[in-house]
Amino acid sequence: MLTIQNLEVVYNNVIWVLKGVSMEVPVGGMICLLGSNGAGKSTTLKAISGVLNLQWGAITGGFVEFEGERLNNKSPQDIAQAGIIQCFEGRRLFKHLTTEENLRMGGYLLSSNAAMRSRLDMVYNYFPRLADMTHRISGYLSGGEQQMLVIGRALMAKPKIMLLDEPSLGLAPLMTKSIFTAIQKINKEEKVAFLLVEQNTKAALSITDYGFVMENGRTVMDGPSAKLRDNEDVKEFYLGLSQVGTKKSFKDTKFYKRRKRWLA
Amino acid sequence: MTLIIQAILDGICIGAIYGLGAMGLVVIQKSSGVFNIAQGMFMMFGGFIAANLTLNLGMPMWLGTIVSMGAMAVIGMILNFLIMRPLAGEPPFTQLMATIGMLSIMYGLVMVIWGTDPYIYPSEIIPIADLKFLGLHLSPSYVNGFIIALIACLVLSEYYRRSKEGTAMRATSEDEELAASVGIKVTKVLKLTWSIGAACSTLAGVLFGMLGSVNYMLGEIGLMAIMPVLVFGGLESFLGALLAGFIVGVVNMIVGVYWEGSFPGITAVVPLIIMLLILIVKPYGLFGEERIERI
Amino acid sequence: MTIDPAGIYRTNYISDVAVVRTKTQWIILIVAVILTALAPFYLPKAIVNVMTLTCCIIIATFGIQILTGYCGQVSIGQAAVFGIGAYTSAILVNDYHVPFFVSVFLSGLSAALVGCIFGIPSLRLRGFYLVMATLAGHMLVIYFVSHVDFTGGQIGHKADYPSIGSFVFNTGDRLFWLNFGFLLLMTWLARNIVRGRWGRAFIAVRDNDLAAEVMGIDVYRTKILAFAVGCFFAGIGGSLAAHYTGMIHPTQFPMMDGFWYLGYIIVGGLGSIAGCYFGAIFFVVIKEVLIRLPVSMEMAKYLLPMTDVAFGAIIILILIFDPKGMYHRWELFKSYYRIWPLAYK
Numbered sequence: 001m002l003t004i005q006n007l008e009v010v011y012n013n014v015i016w017v018l019k020g021v022s023m024e025v026p027v028g029g030m031i032c033l034l035g036s037n038g039a040g041k042s043t044t045l046k047a048i049s050g051v052l053n054l055q056w057g058a059i060t061g062g063f064v065e066f067e068g069e070r071l072n073n074k075s076p077q078d079i080a081q082a083g084i085i086q087c088f089e090g091r092r093l094f095k096h097l098t099t100e101e102n103l104r105m106g107g108y109l110l111s112s113n114a115a116m117r118s119r120l121d122m123v124y125n126y127f128p129r130l131a132d133m134t135h136r137i138s139g140y141l142s143g144g145e146q147q148m149l150v151i152g153r154a155l156m157a158k159p160k161i162m163l164l165d166e167p168s169l170g171l172a173p174l175m176t177k178s179i180f181t182a183i184q185k186i187n188k189e190e191k192v193a194f195l196l197v198e199q200n201t202k203a204a205l206s207i208t209d210y211g212f213v214m215e216n217g218r219t220v221m222d223g224p225s226a227k228l229r230d231n232e233d234v235k236e237f238y239l240g241l242s243q244v245g246t247k248k249s250f251k252d253t254k255f256y257k258r259r260k261r262w263l264a
Numbered sequence: 265m266t267l268i269i270q271a272i273l274d275g276i277c278i279g280a281i282y283g284l285g286a287m288g289l290v291v292i293q294k295s296s297g298v299f300n301i302a303q304g305m306f307m308m309f310g311g312f313i314a315a316n317l318t319l320n321l322g323m324p325m326w327l328g329t330i331v332s333m334g335a336m337a338v339i340g341m342i343l344n345f346l347i348m349r350p351l352a353g354e355p356p357f358t359q360l361m362a363t364i365g366m367l368s369i370m371y372g373l374v375m376v377i378w379g380t381d382p383y384i385y386p387s388e389i390i391p392i393a394d395l396k397f398l399g400l401h402l403s404p405s406y407v408n409g410f411i412i413a414l415i416a417c418l419v420l421s422e423y424y425r426r427s428k429e430g431t432a433m434r435a436t437s438e439d440e441e442l443a444a445s446v447g448i449k450v451t452k453v454l455k456l457t458w459s460i461g462a463a464c465s466t467l468a469g470v471l472f473g474m475l476g477s478v479n480y481m482l483g484e485i486g487l488m489a490i491m492p493v494l495v496f497g498g499l500e501s502f503l504g505a506l507l508a509g510f511i512v513g514v515v516n517m518i519v520g521v522y523w524e525g526s527f528p529g530i531t532a533v534v535p536l537i538i539m540l541l542i543l544i545v546k547p548y549g550l551f552g553e554e555r556i557e558r559i
Numbered sequence: 560m561t562i563d564p565a566g567i568y569r570t571n572y573i574s575d576v577a578v579v580r581t582k583t584q585w586i587i588l589i590v591a592v593i594l595t596a597l598a599p600f601y602l603p604k605a606i607v608n609v610m611t612l613t614c615c616i617i618i619a620t621f622g623i624q625i626l627t628g629y630c631g632q633v634s635i636g637q638a639a640v641f642g643i644g645a646y647t648s649a650i651l652v653n654d655y656h657v658p659f660f661v662s663v664f665l666s667g668l669s670a671a672l673v674g675c676i677f678g679i680p681s682l683r684l685r686g687f688y689l690v691m692a693t694l695a696g697h698m699l700v701i702y703f704v705s706h707v708d709f710t711g712g713q714i715g716h717k718a719d720y721p722s723i724g725s726f727v728f729n730t731g732d733r734l735f736w737l738n739f740g741f742l743l744l745m746t747w748l749a750r751n752i753v754r755g756r757w758g759r760a761f762i763a764v765r766d767n768d769l770a771a772e773v774m775g776i777d778v779y780r781t782k783i784l785a786f787a788v789g790c791f792f793a794g795i796g797g798s799l800a801a802h803y804t805g806m807i808h809p810t811q812f813p814m815m816d817g818f819w820y821l822g823y824i825i826v827g828g829l830g831s832i833a834g835c836y837f838g839a840i841f842f843v844v845i846k847e848v849l850i851r852l853p854v855s856m857e858m859a860k861y862l863l864p865m866t867d868v869a870f871g872a873i874i875i876l877i878l879i880f881d882p883k884g885m886y887h888r889w890e891l892f893k894s895y896y897r898i899w900p901l902a903y904k
Contacts, residue, residue: 054441080447088445094438097431105435108428109447157447299687350879356686357633358878361825364818365874371815372867484814488698491691499687533702536695540680543692547683 001027001067001193002048002084002161008061009040009047017043019217020062025161025193030184032196032204032225034234035214041197042089044214045163048195049086050076066161081109083160087153090169091146095139099130099149102138106153116156123152126182144175151179155186161193162186168200176200180207205229270400271517277406279513280413281471283506285486286493287417288465293499294424295433295457296348298359302367303465304487309370310336310466311473311482315383325389329470333463340462341455348454352440367483374480382477389474405474414506416467420460421502433457485532492535495542576754596739599732607735613843614738615800620827620835621749622792623820628829629753630785631765633686636677636693638816639700640790644670644797645807646710649718652802654709659721663741663798670794671787673700678786682779697817705809715808718801728802738799745795749832752788761785762830815867822874828886837885845869 002025009018018040025031033041046052048064050071064071071079094102103123107116124131127148133141138149147167154162164183168176184207186192198204205211205225213221213234221233228234289303300306314332317323323331347362388408395402424430436443436453444450465486469478472486489512497508512535520531569575579585599607623637647666651657657665677696684692704710720729721737728737752758760781763771772778801807819842827838846866854862881888 049445051441051445054444076444077447077449080445086445088442092439092442094435094442096438097435101431101435104428105431105443105446105448108432153446299690301687301690347875347879354878354882358882360633360687360690361821362875362878364821365871365878368815368818368822368871368874369868370871372864372869372871375864376861376868487694491695495688495691527706529702529706533699536698540692540695540699543680543684543688547680547685547688 001025001029002195003065004044004048004062005065006062007044007047007059007064009043009052009057010060011043011055011057013058017057017217018047021214021217021219022062023212023219023222025195027160027193028187028191029193029210030187030196030208031194032198032208032211033214034198034201034204034211034228036237037199038216039214040217041214042165045086045165045195045197048079049084049163050074050079051086080157083158084163085154085157085159085161086163087150087165087167089165091143091150093138093146093149093153095137097138098135099138099141100134102149102153103130103156106156109157119156119158123155126155126186127152144171144179147171147175147179148182151182151186155190155192159192161195163195163197165197166199167196168198168203176203183207201234266398266400267521268518271521272514273400273402274406275514275517276510277402277410277513278475278517279510280417280506281409281468281475281509282489282493282513283497283509284413284416284471285465285468286490286497286505286509287420287502288461288463288468289490289494290499290502290505291420291424291464292457292461293437295437296359296454297356297437298348298363299356299499300363300366300461301360301487302363302370303461303490304485305367305370305374305483306336306340306462306465307469307472307486308374308478308480308482309339309469310462311469311478312374312378312383314466314470315385315473315478316378318386319383325385325387329389329467332470333466336462336466337459340458343462344454344458348458349451352454371480371483374483378480380480382479383473384477385470385474389470405471408474409471413468413471416464417502417506420464421506424502429453429456488532488536492539495539578750578754592743596736599735604731607731609843609847611731611735611738611803612800613839614735614742615796615803616823616843617742617796617835617839618745618799619793619796620820620823620839621745621832622789622796624789624824624830624832624835625749625753625761625792626785626789627821628824628831628834629758629765630761630782630789631768632678632681632782632785633690633821634677634693634786634789635690635814635817635821636674636697636700637789637793637820638812638814639697640670640674640677640793641797641800641816642704642807642809642812643673643700643790644794645718645801645812646704646716646797647794648798649716649801649807650709652719652721653717659723659802663795666798667791667794670797671791674786674790674793675783677790678783681782681786694814694817697814701809701812711808713809715806717806718804720805721802734803738803741795741799745792746832749792753832757781757784757788819870822870824884825874825882826877826884828884828889831886833889834884834886837889841885842870842873845873 004024005022007018007021008016010016021040021044023031033044035041043057046055046057047059048071052058059072066082066084069082071082094105097105103120104116107119110116110119129145130148130152133145138146141149151164151167167179167183171179180203183194187194196204196208205228208225211222211225211228212219213228221228221231223231285303285307288306289300292298292300310332313335314328317331318325318328343366347366348359351359351362388404389412390408392404392407394404395407424433432443432448433453433456435446436448436450440450469482469486472482492512493505493508496511497504497506515535515538516531519534523530579588598610619637619641623634627633644666647669648662651662651665652659677693680692681689705713710716720727722728728734760771760776763774763776764778764781768778823838823842824835825838826841827836828834849866849869850862852862877884
């Protein structure tokens with residue numbers, strides 16, 4: 001459904017962030033995008049949803065294709081209309097609007113009041129906490145509630161695929177679990193595909209089917225999540241389990257001696 | 265006693281006009297987050313265009329007003345396109361300075377095109393006779409101002425609160441990037457905002473000009489009049505602006521009645537003093553929303 | 560931030576903070592100062608007169624640069640405190656016969672005092688609310704000086720030429736040297752304020768005043784200090800201007816001037832003292848060129864308002880194309896020159 005091939009993105013005409021990224025998201029798929037900070041994961045999402053040029057970035061090579069259409073130079077509004085909705089990093093909301101107004105803005109592209117009403121009910125179904133605070137100013141909600149609101153707002157627009165950028169950022173483990181459970185439910189029941197960027201590798205690999213690992217602007221590894229979980233390199237680099245037993249010491253740092261390099 | 269009631273009545277009428285002028289600024293602030301300090305100049309420019317149309321081309325007052333509102337709406341859109349769009353996303357100080365640039369250009373243009381002579385409108389928009397009752401006297405320009413400004417304010421306020429476009433405008437003022445990703449056509453919203461804002465001030469400028477004359481000082485006077493209204497009513501609320509307009513208008517008139525004789529010019533200054541005192545106590549105005557900040 | 564040439568290391572604090580880095584730069588500076596000081600000998604009188612007034616404007620621009628560029632408090636009241644300095648000096652010298660150099664200093668202080676009063680709302684006001692408050696302050700000051708007797712009200716007030724003892728600065732050349740001398744003194748003062756403790760506190764407050772407060776900087780005191788220092792400079796500038804023009808009147812300090820000062824620092828470059836020079840001189844040159852354009856008598860009356868249009872257009876163009884101002888361009892030029900011919904695009 002969504003294909004990215006050999007994507008190259010440059011910021012400010014100077015900073016080369018993505019150096020040939022390729023991935024694919026099937027219909028109803030749950031894909032995760034892993035990598036340490038600065039690997040280019042958020043940039044990949046922004047390239048898909050079209051907000052790059054609002055941050056002085058541009059796609060200089062490769063393409064993004066959604067259901068057969070090239071999305072390279074389209075405006076964010078057109079991409080949103082096509083069914084790709086991004087939830088930005090850091091729980092970005094319309095802080096001074098109420099919860100319900102935020103949701104209504106999410107449903108801006110819906111055509112009728114009845115459609116709006118039914119989508120609202122659906123979102124409140126998935127996130128009952130939000131129904132309790134429809135008229136509260138969203139800037140004052142707690143972190144978890146704000147994340148629920150962000151996902152709910154994305155859901156309002158009848159997305160075919162949702163791009164989630166670090167949903168578990170700054171959330172308590174229980175809250176993370178409940179949000180991820182909700183994501184799984186939405187994926188199954190609404191047939192919405194998810195492209196999940198996460199630092200919380202363990203949680204991400206547990207709910208997704210397929211994963212891509214990014215490093216320095218390239219995808220260096222991909223595979224079904226189960227295989228990634230068992231992969232030695234992923235375990236060492238992202239899950240903190242080194243090969244030398246459970247206790248790490250600097251004496252055993254092997255990075256510079258390893259033959260295997262991901263950056264060819 | 266009648267003097268005070270007269271002052272209050274006049275104050276309410278002129279206050280509605282202040283409120284309308286302030287609303288123009290609030291419209292632009294609500295959606296693009298920019299404090300348009302050139303709003304007073306919009307009022308003056310529009311007033312001058314209407315004066316040209318009615319005095320030189322002989323248009324009836326109501327037509328001249330509508331045409332000048334349309335003309336200023338177009339000018340507002342052009343200013344948005346040329347100046348504010350390239351500066352989208354820049355820090356608020358930059359956008360404020362851009363509006364200062366606009367202020368200066370419009371001031372210069374007014375002096376160049378129309379000079380320093382005052383222009384007096386040929387008639388009121390709604391021709392009515394002087395109202396005299398109970399020893400009080402309401403001149404037609406005041407009544408005109410009140411009725412028209414009130415209707416305009418109410419229409420605008422409902423549009424913003426209820427309609428989808430109004431909420432979209434509020435959302436765009438929050439976060440343009442987010443609004444774009446939700447599907448709101450940000451450029452269309454901003455164009456609409458600037459035209460509505462400019463048209464609003466034009467109407468206020470014409471109504472203001474009807475009270476006396478249209479001259480090159482109107483820009484500064486307009487800005488000085490709008491500022492206390494904005495502080496009293498907050499930069500975020502329409503009805504607040506209207507109510508604040510009433511308060512400021514009444515205070516102005518009462519001060520004028522009692523003190524203008526002994527301290528000439530104090531009418532312009534007392535609302536500013538009150539405004540400063542209010543700002544010290546309530547930094548976001550009486551009805552304004554506090555900026556939500558998390559470190 | 561200056562980009563130094565490759566291979567330059569700052570090894571101690573003094574060299575890090577130094578204004579002039581190498582001997583060559585010192586020589587260039589001294590030569591430039593001497594050349595400018597000798598201007599009355601090789602430039603026509605009219606230009607020397609313009610330069611004299613420009614010195615006063617540049618001093619006031621230092622003030623607004625410290626207040627807005629370094630401390631982030633947007634103030635449109637600079638023209639009003641300029642006026643306060645002018646009036647104070649004129650009254651002290653003419654009515655109370657205070658010696659000139661004392662009165663300059665006192666007018667700076669009185670402007671600083673008024674500045675503190677402007678600054679009282681600054682603790683809690685942000686952005687445009689502060690702008691409105693300073694604009695209101697400006698109007699109040701102008702109203703006050705127009706309607707009070709001891710300032711001469713609507714008639715204005717005379718200001719004698721400056722004098723030390725029996726030596727009177729009453730020719731164009733002497734006035735130029737006096738003002739230029741003050742300009743150098745004030746530049747030295749401004750530069751040192753800005754690179755020391757106060758300057759760093761101002762920058763901290765500008766960038767994130769909540770974090771500054773948490774770090775131990777008393778934000779309120781710093782903001783009031785910024786207002787005081789900024790208005791001190793404006794007061795000095797005003798007093799020099801008053802004694803140069805000889806007669807002051809409330810209409811010499813209109814609201815537009817307050818906006819212009821912001822324009823000067825935007826065009827010159829926010830956050831740099833050298834930028835003040837660029838900005839103020841640029842605008843003065845544009846204005847003088849514009850009003851001397853050789854057009855017909857009929858068109859001539861449009862020239863002065865066209866300066867307003869030109870100023871506004873320049874500010875907007877700079878904001879769109881180079882918001883960091885001319886000082887940034889100058890820095891880019893220096894860097895380009897230093898690494899030539901190895902330019903990276």
